[in-house]
Amino acid sequence: MAKHTLIAYVEDVPGVLNRVASLFRRRNFNIDSLTVGRTEQSGVSRMTVVVDATEAGARIVEANLYKLVNVLRVDDLTDKLALMRELGLVKVKVTPKNRGEVLQLVEVFRGRVVDVDEQAIVIEITGTPEKIDKFETVLRSYGIVEFVRTGALAMARGTELTSAAPPLVRTESTHDHHDSGVSMSV
Amino acid sequence: MKLTGAEIIWECLQKEGVDVVFGYPGGAILPAYDAMTKYPKIHHVLVRHEQGATHMADGYARASGKVGVAIATSGPGATNMVTGIATAMMDSSPIVCITGQVGSKAIGTDAFQETDVTGVTLPVTKHNYLVTKPDEIARAIREAFYIAKSGRPGPVLVDITKDAQQLTAEFDWEAAAPRLPGYRPSYHAPASEYARAAELINSAKRPLILAGQGILKSGTTAEVLKLAKTADIPITTTLLGIGAIPASSELNLGMMGMHGEAWVNQAIQQADLLIALGMRFDDRVTGNLKTYATNAKKIHVDIDPTEINKNVPVDVALIGDLREVLALIQPQVKKAEHPEWWATINVNRGDSSVRDIKNLPDNGHLYAAHVINDIWRLTQNRDTIVVTDVGQHQMWEAQYFHHDKPRSLITSGGLGTMGFALPAAIGAKFACPKKDVWVVVGDGGFQMTSCELATAEQEGIKVNVAIINNSFLGMVRQWQEFFYDKRYAATPMTGPNFVKLAEAYRLTGLLCDKRPDVKATVEKTLATKGTVVVDFVVEKEDTVFPMVPAGAALDAMIRRPKQDVMLESGSDKDWEMPSSALPSVFAEAKAEAAALNGHVKSKKPSAKAARPAARKSAKTARR
Numbered sequence: 177m178a179k180h181t182l183i184a185y186v187e188d189v190p191g192v193l194n195r196v197a198s199l200f201r202r203r204n205f206n207i208d209s210l211t212v213g214r215t216e217q218s219g220v221s222r223m224t225v226v227v228d229a230t231e232a233g234a235r236i237v238e239a240n241l242y243k244l245v246n247v248l249r250v251d252d253l254t255d256k257l258a259l260m261r262e263l264g265l266v267k268v269k270v271t272p273k274n275r276g277e278v279l280q281l282v283e284v285f286r287g288r289v290v291d292v293d294e295q296a297i298v299i300e301i302t303g304t305p306e307k308i309d310k311f312e313t314v315l316r317s318y319g320i321v322e323f324v325r326t327g328a329l330a331m332a333r334g335t336e337l338t339s340a341a342p343p344l345v346r347t348e349s350t351h352d353h354h355d356s357g358v359s360m361s362v
Numbered sequence: 363m364k365l366t367g368a369e370i371i372w373e374c375l376q377k378e379g380v381d382v383v384f385g386y387p388g389g390a391i392l393p394a395y396d397a398m399t400k401y402p403k404i405h406h407v408l409v410r411h412e413q414g415a416t417h418m419a420d421g422y423a424r425a426s427g428k429v430g431v432a433i434a435t436s437g438p439g440a441t442n443m444v445t446g447i448a449t450a451m452m453d454s455s456p457i458v459c460i461t462g463q464v465g466s467k468a469i470g471t472d473a474f475q476e477t478d479v480t481g482v483t484l485p486v487t488k489h490n491y492l493v494t495k496p497d498e499i500a501r502a503i504r505e506a507f508y509i510a511k512s513g514r515p516g517p518v519l520v521d522i523t524k525d526a527q528q529l530t531a532e533f534d535w536e537a538a539a540p541r542l543p544g545y546r547p548s549y550h551a552p553a554s555e556y557a558r559a560a561e562l563i564n565s566a567k568r569p570l571i572l573a574g575q576g577i578l579k580s581g582t583t584a585e586v587l588k589l590a591k592t593a594d595i596p597i598t599t600t601l602l603g604i605g606a607i608p609a610s611s612e613l614n615l616g617m618m619g620m621h622g623e624a625w626v627n628q629a630i631q632q633a634d635l636l637i638a639l640g641m642r643f644d645d646r647v648t649g650n651l652k653t654y655a656t657n658a659k660k661i662h663v664d665i666d667p668t669e670i671n672k673n674v675p676v677d678v679a680l681i682g683d684l685r686e687v688l689a690l691i692q693p694q695v696k697k698a699e700h701p702e703w704w705a706t707i708n709v710n711r712g713d714s715s716v717r718d719i720k721n722l723p724d725n726g727h728l729y730a731a732h733v734i735n736d737i738w739r740l741t742q743n744r745d746t747i748v749v750t751d752v753g754q755h756q757m758w759e760a761q762y763f764h765h766d767k768p769r770s771l772i773t774s775g776g777l778g779t780m781g782f783a784l785p786a787a788i789g790a791k792f793a794c795p796k797k798d799v800w801v802v803v804g805d806g807g808f809q810m811t812s813c814e815l816a817t818a819e820q821e822g823i824k825v826n827v828a829i830i831n832n833s834f835l836g837m838v839r840q841w842q843e844f845f846y847d848k849r850y851a852a853t854p855m856t857g858p859n860f861v862k863l864a865e866a867y868r869l870t871g872l873l874c875d876k877r878p879d880v881k882a883t884v885e886k887t888l889a890t891k892g893t894v895v896v897d898f899v900v901e902k903e904d905t906v907f908p909m910v911p912a913g914a915a916l917d918a919m920i921r922r923p924k925q926d927v928m929l930e931s932g933s934d935k936d937w938e939m940p941s942s943a944l945p946s947v948f949a950e951a952k953a954e955a956a957a958l959n960g961h962v963k964s965k966k967p968s969a970k971a972a973r974p975a976a977r978k979s980a981k982t983a984r985r
């Protein structure tokens with residue numbers, strides 16, 4: 177088993193996240209993280225899915241993603257030169273004694289302090305998922321109050337696109353909804 | 363042209379060439395039903411339960427190759443469809459389900475008869491739509507039909523809110539053409555894969571074709587036979603592949619799998635090349651995957667890429683439409699003969715056939731296998747579609763009714779849906795009104811959807827229902843007999859007087875409980891106008907042989923006993939499964955179960971000790 181990073185371009189239509197999530201649940205694929213966001217192209221969302229799977233398993237995940245009607249394109253970045261980034265927010269307990277120590281660690285990890293309180297500070301950190309894992313481990317002994325991370329985003333290095341440009345998508349309907357004379361209940 | 367959403371639904375159905383729909387009205391679909399009266403070219407069949415509507419659409423689709431249509435209202439109407447949709451999904455049957463939904467503003471408020479139907483059906487549809495605006499209806503329905511029938515077919519559901527049905531929109535059929543940038547119905551394998559496949563076929567000594575339903579879907583019976591003849595390759599079919607290759611063809615060995623013929627499963631295990639055509643290596647076909655066809659290279663042809671390497675790792679995958687694949691591979695296949703391979707198969711076949719009930723003397727008892735075989739013999743000169751339910755009778759049908767024509771057997775294979783047969787048969791009759799449609803159904807499954815007799819009566823159509831009545835949930839009972847020490851928990855079953863039931867529906871009911879009466883009964887059934895229900899009262903504790911226990915190796919079959927159990931004293935037979943015939947998996951499973959229950963693990967399975975008590979209770983239960 178290894179971590180595979182899949183990029184799925186999907187049509188930005190209601191329920192598409194549910195379709196992908198449902199696929200992973202019913203096929204018993206193990207999602208490590210899943211992020212969704214808009215892309216440079218209107219009507220297209222980009223999902224970064226990290227799955228724990230064998231090579232054969234990853235191919236089956238890919239084929240199943242392709243089978244979803246709203247999925248435009250799938251790419252496996254695992255063996256490509258790619259950037260992986262994740263954002264984490266950590267709220268950690270501090271005392272006047274160890275505050276300096278913690279701030280030093282933040283410095284080492286190139287994090288940013290975004291909120292300071294008498295007993296806690298909030299740190300913003302970006303980097304590879306491994307770096308954020310490590311940061312969490314290092315801070316644990318001080319007492320982590322809250323810890324949240326976005327899940328990985330990925331992009332191929334260099335001038336090449338991560339994927340060939342996804343195909344054109346449907347234009348959205350502009351029909352306005354009128355309420356007149358229509359019953360909303362059965 | 364401005365039309366209401368409801369009218370657009372029917373316009374679209376008409377444009378898609380729909381001549382019959384199966385449905386049940388209700389609040390949220392009422393606008394569509396009201397508009398239906400303006401479209402008399404489309405015949406509406408009023409079902410008695412929405413599950414029936416989906417099975418009818420499914421049966422219609424499987425018999426005709428066209429898309430079947432089912433309609434229901436929101437909430438309970440739509441959730442009742444789920445079983446039928448899942449059935450169509452598992453067997454790749456193209457159906458379009460149209461459901462009403464509460465008004466778009468009421469969605470999410472737990473309104474009366476509101477259910478998140480697109481959510482509920484998401485895992486059991488190929489795709490689904492929630493339509494909240496009238497100008498989106500036409501595209502959704504066009505796309506639904508296109509998705510349902512293209513690529514690997516499957517069910518598509520279109521959920522339309524009541525206000526979308528009531529409001530008006532411009533109806534423009536051309537502008538509503540499918541736009542599905544992410545949908546890939548077909549693939550084309552690279553030439554190098556064809557070359558590798560051809561090389562494997564040309565160098566094989568013991569090749570075998572596994573023929574699946576994909577052959578029926580793509581209509582490639584002739585092409586597969588041509589390939590098999592060229593390279594002298596025996597063929598075996600899956601349950602859903604029955605009819606894809608004529609049973610009378612010398613190349614056709616019969617059905618594979620859990621209740622497949624022993625010589626077929628042995629051939630699979632001995633083969634050095636399996637050529638899987640439009641089949642998906644279901645667990646009922648492979649048995650234990652670790653021991654499945656370990657000697658064989660595998661070529662897998664399927665239109666659905668997710669099937670490749672799903673269960674069985676293959677050496678060559680040809681992803682694409684079977685027709686195209688066969689056309690490309692045929693010229694590269696060299697003429698060959700495999701007399702030694704055929705000789706091996708025939709030795710096994712000879713050994714099995716002495717166990718076959720057809721070759722055993724008739725002792726006057728009525729056995730399901732006899733009934734089904736007799737129906738086949740008596741209807742050979744007619745054009746017949748058989749629709750079966752799920753269970754023992756389904757397997758006997760597959761073994762003893764010999765199908766020579768494509769689409770002449772309709773059965774729920776993947777999902778194994780009891781209650782499928784009668785409604786699916788009604789759908790098949792609408793697809794093929796000139797053919798005889800027989801329902802072969804158990805007394806259990808029949809009682810699940812027998813209300814559809816009323817549909818048959820109201821529509822005035824003729825289906826011939828053969829109830830294989832053994833007063834048991836027979837297949838479950840068989841598993842209890844083999845694997846649960848004959849503790850017949852909840853399998854003995856009573857039913858109504860089926861003859862009177864048929865008569866209550868103003869149909870004809872017949873009873874047959876003796877072998878010599880079968881011929882006259884079948885003839886009378888065929889001669890009677892309208893739907894006939896025949897109650898074939900058969901041996902209660904009869905068993906489907908051979909059988910590969912779930913999880914066992916494919917050739918570790920429980921064979922037909924040499925001395926036929928059927929020749930003994932009927933339901934009171936005192937017959938024990940010869941312990942040697944049981945593959946060791948049972949012993950292991952039993953020991954495991956005993957350990958789990960806290961019993962001491964003994965060398966001999968505790969089955970023997972428990973048996974007399976179990977038998978007694980079973981007898982009591984049988985009344």
